[in-house]
Amino acid sequence: MNIELKKKSPIIILPPPRQTNQSYRGKLPRGITFCNNNELLAVFDACVSTGDLNRAYILMNSLSHGAESSFIIQVHNQYLQALIDEIKKTGDFESANKCFHNLEQKYNILGNETTFALILKAALYIKEPEESKIAINGFNKLWRLKKKENIGKIFNENSILTNEEILKLFKIMDINFSELKQEYRHILKPIANIEKEKNSRTLCLSHPLENIPELLPTNIFGPGLQLLKKSLRPLTDPNIEIDYNIKDFPKEYHSVAFNMARQKLLEDNALDIALERWKWDHEQLAQKGGLRFSKSLNSILFEWHSLMIPLIKEEIERCKNAINGLIDKKIINNVNNDRLSYGVFIQLLAPEKLSTITILEVLRLHSTGGIAQGMRTARAILSVGKSIEKEYASEVLKKNKNFLGKNVNLSQIFGNPRQFQTMLQKTQNNINFEINPKWPTVVKAKIGSILISILIHVAKIDITTETEKGDTISQKAPAFYHTYQYQKGRKLGVIKLNDQVMKQLGSQPLRGNIHPRLLPMLVEPKPWISWDSGGYYLSKSTVMRSRDSIEQIQYLKIASERNNLKSIFEGLDVLGSTAWAINIPVFNVVIEVWNSGLEFAGIPPAESNIAFPPRPTSKDPADKISWQIQCRQIARDAQNKQSIRCDINYKLEIARAFLHEKMYFPHNLDFRGRAYPIPPHFNHLGNDLCRGLLTFHEAKEIGESGLRWLKIHLANICGFDKESFLEREAFTVENLKNIFDSADNPLKGSGWWLKFDDPWQTLAACFELTAALRFPDPHKFKSRLPIHQDGTCNGLQHYAALGGDILGARQVNLEPSNRPYDVYTRVAELVNEQVQKDAKEGNHLAVLLKDKIARKIVKQTVMTNVYGVTYVGARNQILNQLKNLNSLPREMLFSLASYLAKIVFFSLKSMFTGAHKIQEWLNEAAKRISKSIDTSSYNGLNHMTSVIWTSPLNLPIVQPYRKSSRKQIKTNLQSIFITDPNDVSPVDTRKQQTAFPPNFIHSLDATHMLMSAISCKNAGLTFASVHDSYWTHAADVDNMNVILRETFVKLHEENIMENLLNEFRERYKGYKTLISISKDSKEMEEISSTRKHVSQSIKSESLNNNRKSETYKSLLKDTVKTNNKENTTNPSNQVTEKINSLNAENTIETDIKNKTKKKESVHVWVDLEFPPLPKKGDFDVRNLRNSKYFFS
Secondary structure (H helix, E strand, O other), X not given: OOOOOOOOOOOOOOOOOOOOOOOOOOOOXXXXXXXXXXHHXXXXXXXXXXXXXXXXXXXXXXXHOOOOXXXXXXXXXXXXXXXHHHHHHHOOOHHHHHHHHHHHHHHOOOOOXXXXXXXXXXXXXXXXXXXXXXXXXXXXXXXHHHHOOOOHHHHOOOOOOOHHHHHHHHHHHOOOHXXXXXXXXXXHOOHHHOOOOOOEEEOOOOOOOOOOOOXXXXXXXXXXXXXXXXXXXXXXOOOOOOEEEHHHOOXXXXXXXXXXXHHHHXXXXXXXXXXHHHHHHHHHHHHOOHHHOOOOHHHHHHHHHHHHHHHHHHHHHHHHHHHOOOOOHHHOOHHHXXXXXXXXXXXXXXXXXXXXXXXXXXXXXXXXXXXXXXXXXXXXXXXXXXXXXXHHHHHHHHHOOOOOOOOOOHHHHHHOHHHHHHHHHXXXXXXXXXXXXXXXXXXXXXXXXXXXXXXXXXXXXXXXXXXXXXXXXEEEEEOEEEEEEEEXXXXXXXXXXXXHHHHHHHXXXXXXHOOHHHOOEOOOOEEEEEOOEEEOOOOOOOOEEOOOOHHXXXXXHHHHHOOOOHHHHHHHHHHHHOOEEEXXXXXXXXXXXXXXXXXXXXXXXXXXOOOOOOOOOOOOHHHHHHHHHHHHHHHHHHHHHHHHHHHHHHHHHHHHHOOOOOEEOOEEEEOOOOEEEOOOOOOOOOOHHHHHOEEEOOOEEOHHHHHXXXXXXXXXXXXXXXXXXXXXXXXXXXXXXXXXXXXXXXXXXXXXXXXXXXXXXXXXXXXXXXXXXXXXXXXXXXXOOOEEEEEOOHHHHHHHHHHOOHHHHHHOOOOOOOOOOOHHHHHHHHHHHHHHHHHHOOOHHHHHHXXXXXXXXXXXXXXXXXXXXXXXXXXXXXHXXXXXXXXXXXXXXXXXXXXXXXXXXXXXXXXXXXXXXHHHHHHHHHHHHHOEEEHHHOEOEOOOOOOEEEOOOOOEEEOOOEOOOEEEEEOOOOEEEEEOOOOOOOEXXXXXXXXXXXXXXXXXXXXXXXXXXXXXXXXXXXXXXXXXXXXXXXXXXXXHHHHHXXXXXXXXXXXXXXXXXXXXXXXXXXXXEEEEEEOOOHHHHHHHHOHHHHHHHHHHHHHHOHHHHHHHHHHHHOOOEEOOEEOEEOOOHHHHHHHHHHHHOOOOOOOOOOOOOOOOEEEEEEEOOOOOOOOOOOOOHHHHHHOOOOEO
């Protein structure tokens, strides 16, 4: 296993983020109020893209002020690139020449090869040919004299200069082939063949979906197969032309080229495909006579789209007028002032795209955030704004069409993944410093609110009702409406969907409404080569979902630049390279169930027949209230089922589109390092239905071992996973009759597969085992079903290994045994024992609970204990389980849950003694860090220190918990509160403290998974993971199990806790923390006697080290009010050492708030120290190699 674990690699240490209120003081265009450089860069980018070059020029100079030379060059290059289009139209070279010489004269910078490529390109389009030649030769001379580099370096800028332009420049500059260095001579090869006819080939597929029925509602509403070709055409249309250069690919790579071209189409034409679908439906309806037929959802969406476009155009025109000062000063108001900031951004996309994105995003968000039949207004506004931003980023990426570079031998690249990765890295280095800087959050909010307001204004739907006389009345009703509702006592602005819209979302095919950028890929994802380059080819992704944490992004960037993330990238590439396919037998059953409209195996019915209980006849208000509560619950359940059906409809349309396709899921990480597929709606991390619908694309001969594992897997899926492997095999063999019946007659048989918690995965296993056993030689059967190997409460496994708990290790199967241990059952037994004991002593709560504590009552609490569940959280979990026990008095449930939560915590502590001490140490360390300050950047008691650590695979992890300051933004819909990611806020000490233990364990678990993924790939195994469940082919389970054990042992043979402590000491060296000391203590006496000396010391230090003295003066000035007294000081060095030693031993309360009895105390600044690590137990992690139930 070639996996490098972090040993003595230098950790990345950055200064804490500064909390500043600085505003940019340079000259800015009228109406621009942003003060952050990133925000100004985004405005500059937008101005350049929309041709607002006057404002772009002002911003370019503002951004260049005091910046690094590389940044100045990049900004000027971007401005030069924008000028070229103008020069092509006018032939006026003066502005480009001014920009170029501005670099040298104002900043004493000559520019780089990109700058020269741009200025030479601009000079080619000067009106007068002679002037053009003079300018070109002048820049050529300047390059040779001052840069003194080979001229070929300029012509290697293939994303700027076309072959034709290079040829013209060669002739004008009279360059000989011999002048080019060997590394640049490839440039001239295509020039000789500019007019050469392209040898292209169009591949047409036989239609893979010809015999697959449509996903139809109960009433067979909707279009037929012909419409499918209008939807995801790159996937399914047999007539679509896919062009690619056949000479670039050997025969064995033709399918790769074909799929790459289709992937590009899929990403490139995302919104056009959706719009085409809507338009087609609308035209078909018009041909049939319009109102005589019920409108399809797509036809309705096209109407909304058509009505939105002119209103969006009007808004864009108003923005242009505001920017150009064409508005009467008498009517200038806040709205027009806002247009000066967001107006340039809303022009970046065509109105047609703005409309389509808005409609798709609002439909996607329905029933999210706990809002039935709707969404939170703030979330909708920001989601639409972010989607607009992403679409623009994608368009910018598309402009760089030659993302692999020109003149590249594609067959070599695709035949050699390492060469492919190297080529991408080269291309990445040539791309501008920031293709699409992040838009200001305020801008995204303003644009989102405007577009949603327009949608709400135009979106109407036909509603038909019957009068009491039986007459039918049709009228237009709003499809969306904005309102407020209360959720957990908070007033929330929400956007609600009309019931009729919800009904159509749950019943009609959504083929035109699936955003293709959220889909699986047709080719292997782009390898990860940097923190922000990998995954999709035309849609930008980052390697980590950083929750807008600037601090995390800074660490990530530097780690990427230092090549520290090599193993992280490799692991994600392994996950992304796993090829998947749709399980056709399962899909056929699902589609039949769906089209029946009946409720079945977790699929809600197409029609919700709500039956409310009769209104009570009594006049008792309590009866009426009870009836109202019942009715609300029934209505809520119906709404939830409708939302679930809408979600399943979305998933099934994706599955149908990818039927018979090989597909891939690009992955990235959360901030703890856990991996997730980027396509959110349909992947193997989804629900039971998603997992049942997916198989590996590659089939492997199952063999004797694989057949055994397939039987064990089926037993596991059925919930029979607490027994030995022999007993699980026996379970499957005993149920072969039921298994065959399930495979042969899934809907008309006995329905055995429906009895289990994961019916669709059970059915998939039944199909696979039946096919294998009926194969002439079952051991020769080629299986594609992923076989799962699940860990035993992975968090506790890591804690047991860290703490060396022998008893705990045994309970989570780290120790060898003849049958699997179940930690949940063992905890339930310990709880039962304590309850029995308390019952004998007369505890009335224990008497009620006697003989009633089952495994499921404690399971969730045990599982989440390792992830930091609080006592209140545990009590609520147990309370929910106790509600299912009808024998318990309802009024006693809360008290019973409180009693049990304490016993569960005590039982866990007794089993995992060392682990519990580790958890406490992590908690205390985080508490001290988050209350500490860096004296080199001290700014009062606004603590700015996050808990930061480095995973064993060199991934820097920054906890993002800060007390975010929210900003109120007035939008067209309502005032919303947003958090500006550029504003640095004080850390949330409580969250930093409570979240660190679980996050640290998550990071270890993620490390183990990535190590396992890399090792499996090296061993030739297919690998997929769902957090604590690892999947591979049946034939490879034994090999994967060996790898899982070896990687776990290798991980924990490292002294993880010692490494963490050393990193903390190095990272937080020089930090100070404030502790409270009683005035009665000996330490306080020594402090009091040395106060005068401290004061004199400060005066002395100010002469020698002004900066340090100012820091300590600030520390002395800060006071904390305790018991109406203000006492803060700095002790002498001798006293400090004594206090630090006490602090390290964790005997002094470090919390600023005095929670003990009121005593006079003083608060003392001391060096940040950490408690000694708990003593490790005797468990030897190497024993794990012989534990067959570690993952099973």
